[in-house]
Structures are given as C-alpha cells and as structure tokens.
C-alpha cells in the first residue's frame with residue numbers, strides 16, 4: 326500500500342469524507358425507496374467498493390446485479406465506445422433499478438447504460454454516483470444522487486484504477502502525471 330501511496334500527489338476525497346457521504350446518500354435513498362426495494366446495478370469494476378459500502382449502509386433491503394462495460398481500457402480518456410463485457414443475470418422488467426457508478430467523467434458510459442437499461446422496461450431507473458467531474462461532461466445525464474463534484478483531473482482509489490492498479494486505496498487521490506507519462 327505504501328508503495329502505491331508514493332504515486333499519489335494529493336488526496337481528493339478522504340476515507341472519512343467518503344464514509345460520511347455514503348451515510349448521507351443512504352439516508353436519502355432509504356427515504357425515497359420507503360415502499361420499494363431497489364435493485365442496485367453496480368458497474369464493474371470501478372463501483373465495487375462504493376456498491377458494497379452503500380448496500381451495507383442502506384437500512385432497507387435491496388438486491389444486487391452487476392454489469393461491466395468498458396470505455397477506458399488502459400487510457401486516461403474515454404474512447405467513447407462502450408462495450409458490454411458482462412450483462413445482468415436477470416430480467417429487470419418492472420423492477421426499480423438504481424445504477425451505482427463510481428464516477429461520471431464524460432458521461433458517455435452512463436448515457437449509454439441508461440438507454441440500454443430503460444429499453445428493458447424496468448419500473449424506474451435512477452443513478453447514484455460517488456464522483457462527478459462537471460467540467461468533463463460531454464453528454465448531460467440525469468443523476469439523482471451525487472457524492473462529490475471534483476476537478477477535471479484523473480483520480481484513482483476506492484475502486485477507480487489506472488491500468489487496473491490503485492483500486493485498493495481506501496481514499497480517492499490524484500495520480501502523479503509522471504506515473505502515466507504526463
């Protein structure tokens with residue numbers, strides 16, 4: 326862990342800030358879904374940490390599914406081309422989907438995912454995203470729950486990777502540009 330920490334030049338969101346934001350988001354979701362059981366759809370792999378912490382913080386039952394769609398590969402900018410690497414395991418007709426995302430950067434992944442899931446006739450589709458980069462948005466996407474708006478810089482940790490590394494950091498940090506040749 327300390328070797329990875331050397332690659333981080335600044336903390337963007339601390340572990341404590343993440344935890345208290347999840348408590349706050351979970352309370353809002355509990356209130357909004359008081360008479361419904363949300364199906365949490367986690368977007369692999371980035372959302373794993375957020376999904377597992379959020380699900381445990383909700384005080385009402387929820388169920389889980391995962392999708393994997395890749396647009397970044399090992400780059401620091403989105404290719405804009407979204408591919409499904411793993412689809413849902415069940416029919417979501419009539420269910421209340423809550424998409425769980427780690428980050429909305431260009432918005433391309435989420436915009437594509439919303440259209441894809443809406444076409445499956447769920448009862449509702451909402452989005453909860455831990456991070457959003459307002460200055461990087463290329464497509465506006467309706468996001469009901471947002472944790473933090475952050476500057477337009479490449480970040481890693483708490484699920485977010487650069488070339489598959491740093492997902493295990495317990496906080497969100499800014500990667501030293503020298504690590505990715507910047």
Ligand SMILES: O=P(O)(O)OC[C@H]1O[C@H](OP(=O)(O)OP(=O)(O)O)[C@H](O)[C@@H]1O
Nearest residue numbers: 369370371395396397430431432433434
């Ligand atoms: O708003 P966008 O510009 O589309 O970027 C956001 C998406 O990109 C990242 O996924 P990535 O493709 O890196 O897959 P990963 O979660 O497995 O790292 C991230 O986890 C989001 O899903």
Ligand code: HPA
Nearest residue numbers: 430478479480481485486
């Ligand atoms: O800033 C980021 N970091 C890691 N993965 C990402 N995917 C979109 N934006 C980012």
Ligand SMILES: [Mg+2]
Nearest residue numbers: 371397398486
């Ligand atoms: Mg990634």
